[in-house]
Amino acid sequence: MAAARSLVNPTSNPALERALREKLVRRQEAGGALGELEPLAVRIGLMQNTLKPRLREPQLMIFAADHGVAVDGVDTSTVRNRGTSETVRKLLTNQLPLTVFARAQQMSVTVVDCGMADESPVHDRLLMRKIAHGTRNTRVAMAMTLEQAHAAMRAGMEIGDKLRGNATVLAGVGVGAHESASLVLARLTDSPLRDLVISGPDMDTGRLTHLMAVMMGAMARHRDITEPVEVLAAFGGFEVAVMVGVMLMAASKRHLLMIDGVPACAALMVASRIAPAVTDYCVFCRSHHHRGLDQALNLFSASALLEIGMEATDGTGATLAWPLVRSAAALLTEVAEGEEAGPSAPGAFDAEPEPFTPEPHEEIEMSSIFGPKLY
Numbered sequence: 001m002a003a004a005r006s007l008v009n010p011t012s013n014p015a016l017e018r019a020l021r022e023k024l025v026r027r028q029e030a031g032g033a034l035g036e037l038e039p040l041a042v043r044i045g046l047m048q049n050t051l052k053p054r055l056r057e058p059q060l061m062i063f064a065a066d067h068g069v070a071v072d073g074v075d076t077s078t079v080r081n082r083g084t085s086e087t088v089r090k091l092l093t094n095q096l097p098l099t100v101f102a103r104a105q106q107m108s109v110t111v112v113d114c115g116m117a118d119e120s121p122v123h124d125r126l127l128m129r130k131i132a133h134g135t136r137n138t139r140v141a142m143a144m145t146l147e148q149a150h151a152a153m154r155a156g157m158e159i160g161d162k163l164r165g166n167a168t169v170l171a172g173v174g175v176g177a178h179e180s181a182s183l184v185l186a187r188l189t190d191s192p193l194r195d196l197v198i199s200g201p202d203m204d205t206g207r208l209t210h211l212m213a214v215m216m217g218a219m220a221r222h223r224d225i226t227e228p229v230e231v232l233a234a235f236g237g238f239e240v241a242v243m244v245g246v247m248l249m250a251a252s253k254r255h256l257l258m259i260d261g262v263p264a265c266a267a268l269m270v271a272s273r274i275a276p277a278v279t280d281y282c283v284f285c286r287s288h289h290h291r292g293l294d295q296a297l298n299l300f301s302a303s304a305l306l307e308i309g310m311e312a313t314d315g316t317g318a319t320l321a322w323p324l325v326r327s328a329a330a331l332l333t334e335v336a337e338g339e340e341a342g343p344s345a346p347g348a349f350d351a352e353p354e355p356f357t358p359e360p361h362e363e364i365e366m367s368s369i370f371g372p373k374l375y
Contacts, residue, residue, distance in 0.1 A: 156245020
């Protein structure tokens with residue numbers, strides 16, 4: 001994993017951070033304080049290593065897969081009675097608010113078939129990266145092989161390498177996705193599983209009892225597995241594995257990542273165990289009130305950027321939060337009337353620093369870790 005760690009640079013830069021804060025103080029003198037928008041602006045400036053961050057061509061990426069554990073009747077998602085293929089169809093035909101909001105924000109929308117059980121029709125916004133037709137049931141076997149986990153992560157890296165913009169929303173969908181991701185988070189962080197799967201105080205006790213019995217059975221089946229990629233292979237799912245690769249590659253290019261939902265949090269947890277600095281490039285969002293998401297955010301000591309009481313498909317909250325992110329960057333970049341443009345970098349730097357790009361040999365090493373393509 002050493003080669004992977006070299007791909008992602010931490011954003012820490014005390015001189016730049018001081019200059020960013022001083023720039024915001026000057027803005028406060030003219031127009032007043034802007035609350036949480038200001039630390040967000042600082043983070044974006046540090047991500048891009050400049051006093052003048054610019055966000056371009058935002059991408060909304062929804063990663064879809066089916067999960068073998070769903071056969072045990074364990075789905076606590078907020079949108080009920082809708083299979084994975086039906087959700088994807090609605091996404092591709094703009095029948096969900098998520099894609100309507102994305103188009104209003106001029107965000108490019110892509111759905112990635114990482115491992116749906118059904119075959120998907122050809123569509124210009126559907127990216128086929130199917131590793132298999134769903135994972136196996138983690139309660140009785142490894143959800144995927146290590147080779148499949150590596151292949152999915154490599155597929156994600158290839159997607160991340162081809163992203164046109166420098167800001168990406170990541171969310172996962174699929175029946176059983178929340179439960180699979182909860183198992184990953186619980187094992188990697190030694191968190192109580194119940195805190196991650198309980199939907200709220202009004203959750204039916206019989207349903208919760210059944211859910212916990214199935215999931216504790218999965219935990220017992222794989223009790224000795226602790227290494228991050230092996231945990232991912234044991235519990236799934238394919239959408240989480242592909243997101244891991246996207247996050248690692250996008251962060252290596254200093255892109256902003258908007259994390260929405262428990263599957264995306266699970267992917268980030270795995271990615272952070274491979275390259276800890278990947279979390280420097282993330283902001284967190286939410287699209288529903290599932291209590292398990294509260295716990296997932298707590299694991300990163302994070303709060304959602306926007307809280308407006310939705311119960312929607314993962315990715316919706318991030319899409320609605322995009323104007324806040326864009327405005328935070330504009331706070332540093334756009335020049336007010338009569339204001340000096342100022343430098344792009346503080347102190348001794350004469351020009352805007354080039355964004356970090358991994359050396360070619362590092363990418364080759366990363367690919368060799370993740371193994372051959374299976375799609």
